[in-house]
Amino acid sequence: MQKAEQRFRRLAFFQVLIGNLAFCISEGQPLLLMLVGLACVGAWFVTEGPWPTGLPRPLLNIGAVLIVGLVLLEYRITRGARPVAIGGHLTLGLQVLILYGKRGRREYTQLAVLSPLQMISASVLPGGVSLIYAGLLIIYGLVTLMTAIAYQVKRAGDHVFDSYKKTTRKLETQPPAAPEPSVGPYHRLQLRMTSVAVGAVCALVAAAVFVVVPRSQQSDLAGAITRPAASRQAGYSQSVDLVGGSIGEGSPEPVLNIALRYNGAPYGGEGINWLVRGSALDQYSPIDRRWTRSQFQANHDLTLPHADEGVTLRPNSADASASADITLRRTAEQSLFTVCPVDGPVAVVWFRTPSVDRVKIGMLDQQLSSSSPNDSVHTYSIRYWLQGTPTRPNDPRLINPQFNGIGADARVPSGARRGPGPRRRGNRRRNALEQQEAFLLDWRVEREQIRALAAGVLRDAGYPTDLADADADTRLAGTRALRDYLRDTYRYTTDNPVAGGRDPIAAFLFEHRAGHCELFASALCAMCRTVGIPARVITGFRASEYNDIGGYYIVRQSHAHAWTEVQLSPTVGWHTLDATPSAEVDRQHLSSTGWFAGLREVYDHLEFQWIASVITYDQNSQEQILGGLGAFVTEGPDRWFGALSDWSSRQTRNFELSTLGYFSAGMIVIALIAALFSLGRLLILRRRRMAALQLKSVPRTRRRALARQLRFYITMLEMLERHGHLRPHWQSPYGFAKQLAEKQPMRFDPVVALTELFYEVRFGYRLLDTDRRARVKLHLRRLEHTLGAGDELAVPGA
Amino acid sequence: MKPDRSRVELGPTGPMFLLIAALATGVAIYTQANLMFIVLGLLAGGLVASVLWLWAGMRGLTLERLPVAHGVAGEELVLRYQLLKHSRMPGFSIVITETWGKGPRGYKRFGPLAEKPQRLLARPTGWVMHLTGGLTCQAQASCWPIRRGKLELQRVELHTDFPFGLLRRIVVFHMPEEVLILPRIRRVTRQAMTAVTRLDAGGYNQLDKEGGTEEFYSLRHYRKGDSLKVIDWKHSAKTGKLLSRELTQPAPPTLMILLDLSAYAPEKLGELAPTLSPEALLGVDRAVALTASLICDAYVTGYRVGLMVSGAEVDTIRPHRSLPHRTRMLETLAYVEPGTAPAIRRAAGEVPSVIVRPGQGGSLAIRPGRRTIELYGDSLDQLTLYNPPEALLRQRPGQAARAQRTILAVSSKA
Structure with missing residues (x-):
């Protein structure tokens, strides 16, 4: 009883601890994690340490009031923006407080309610997608199962004991001792086996529910209440602020995964880098010193509902296809990222986002974004048009520049609420492109100085100093020259000295000559605009870390990057150029090496698999799985029989047999079946014999020898059985012998003697020596005689 | 025995x-979070596992209640059972409860818990x-019956929520x-028993019978094995034959108790007895x-005890001292039903030395000057050894001490 109590108490403590840690990890609060860990250790010391005690109840009540006050304060400070997280803080604080007190049935009931509520809130928080949380959730489930079973075992005893205590208190007699439970043999083993079976049933049902329950769209309010506090890490932003100060290196937290495919095969590798395009920023404010997306671009956004077949922006007439499956993780932004080469044209021709309700696409800058913040993890696909076979993976010719931007013949789903028709859209796009070019040439910060610098670079490289009227090839060559100039002449650093009164871009170009990627991108954009080339700054990530196990790129917060896009011509379209020294960026993005890197790669892959298979499970996945299951059920038997007949026909062809051969083979098969049957029967008989001789608890090494010596008892039982005296399996040998002897003492006297010999050998560690063997033979003979005589003397029907 | 009925409840x-x-x-x-669907599935799995286990864990169960000789009111009565599980699946956390009436709340309407007094x-x-x-x-269930008489057991309920x-x-x-269930038995204080003893001619009586060790009874011929101490040398010398002295047997005092109901x-035989209120029943x-x-303590002390009951249909039990005799008297007392016979007008040949009456709100009345003392049921706590539980002693030491002082005061008064 005490052991069961102690076991349950510790399991409950462990369950609460795991739940608290899981919540902290899901919320992504390392400080809270540390505090909660310390508090739980303290609670363990107070209640389970060398001097187990508990804090007095008034102190706990004061603590509870304080916790409620703190949570209300947090709610007020955050203006109710994160009710789920705040509710989790409340349950967490109360649980830790309860752990410090003496815990009775009421406290355990409170914990049993609070702990699952906390896990529910942790599961809907965005941080719940990590593999660590998944592991903790599994451990939590197992510990909860064990705790529940331990509680049930304990609770029945408590129920009985409480009833006793209540009665004796009323009678004013001595309180009774705790009732000792009736426990059968092998109870530990059977309890463990039962726990495993119950856990397996739970897991199976959970898997079935997970797969079968239909999914629908998440409500907007749900996204709002489960949103994380803020963008916690340095990384991607929808605007670029050049005020100054270090940008930091960012955290290694994964942001998204990109699986590139070319003609269905994984596509990419270590050393092959891609740019993950997020926001296109075309407006620079000298006052705020910030790049933003202009209202001009936003006015040409097209809002489209998601469609199962995806949205085609151009008809497919390509020879081959390249696609990217992007798994977006841990972000509260609205951006949907696309992939483009480091030095190449920009184009997206098809996309499909089943898990996002509505998608906005910029008709001029091809910026994708969802209509609401991406609060949950989801996947989407993008496809590119290709012409010809690429010679190398990042060949700029992979994507046909002619199809840059959204064409007038884009197939918009019928459910689109807004947007003009194809003809009107085409007219609007033509007008917009003309206005856009003028808009994207605008530059007002130290224009003449920057123009002079750019013109000097172009002149040195042998290109005209004004590229406004140049063709696409000359523009591309000129911008590459500018890019190379910046790469070679300027130094990359994450520090950005405060420019004081001067504009940061001008300060970067003419004073510091060192800066981070945003300054390089801004500087190239400024130089291009001053020499007549429309340009814009792009923010996103640089995908350089390739996971060989899974065949995809992992993009982390620390991979945040900025680069430039220049318009080669209105018909050719836009081209990406990264002015940042690539060697420096690659060194910064370089992942660790050695065994730790291998471990990290495995962990990343497992986490990605978890996210891909569980977290992002949606209607499409459900249809695939259920469809596959249906096909397996309907077509499976036919397929199996087909395979079996194929195999048999092949074997028949390989081994041509005569009639005698078939007969021999048949006999062999029958003999094998008979041998298997006999073996099974032998095993069953042996098992029964072991049970009859009560040898199950004997070590295996002794079983055989004892079974050989105790064979006489089996013989005796068989003799008795032949005469209708069957020993029930629950009756002990002694009880059986006593029962028979009480009925007919003279007749069953040998049974008593043989049973005594059985006990001597089985439990008394005596050997079946010659003397005992002789006695056994004698008693068996006597028994045979008395049994036969008894049958003859028996009166029929008596 | 196989179960009669089975039901499932929350x-x-x-x-x-x-x-x-x-x-x-x-x-x-609301959130469409996939982890929540797993949590939901686990909860559903718990429900399915519970249903499966309820079916398997109680399948093939038979029960037999082992016979009980008797119990004593106010003391633990242990009922024993033998369970047999025919199926191979084990059962866990099975609670055995005696119950009465039908339905989950039947015991509140029928049976010993519904009786007044309980x-x-x-x-x-x-x-x-x-x-x-x-x-x-084998399993056992304990209970503490608080009233004497027949405890009727009706149904046994097994339940599990594993x-x-x-x-x-x-x-x-x-x-x-x-x-x-025998009447509640407490140990009578020594002072009270001494007071009762004084009434009976003081001290031990002697039987008019040889074979004892007390006083001279007669002389007889010496037998082999007689102690030299018992040889009457004087008479032996006179008669020339060895003569041994025979001594009388000691006889313990006799206590005849009249339970006056x-x-x-x-008033007359055949009339209906008045219906007693619960308080009156408790007084009885x-x-x-x-x-x-008193009977038990007298038996331990060595008294010969007899019992008469007035106002109930019980045969008079003549004084005797033996364990079966004591048990017989206790069983008689367990079955006593007040009002089943008229009052005894005159005791036939037996004079009660102690009369016990149900409580009348009066104080203890022990009058040593008379041959008979009268005791009332209200004085039970004063006359018997009061053993408060340890917990009570710890929590309320003052009250326990007061109780002890009361006993001493009563004894000294006696």
């Missing part, structure tokens, strides 16, 4: 489970932590049986308990 954690499941379902539908304060309850499949197991307490399966076995007796029980306590 377990103790069922409401909490339903609440959490409803919340999880709402959150899962015979039991709570249902006898036992616990089997683990029942191996295919094997038998593994999660969400659902509870109850199987009921109909097994009527009676257990005789004539207050509740009908206290008087019976005092009588039983």
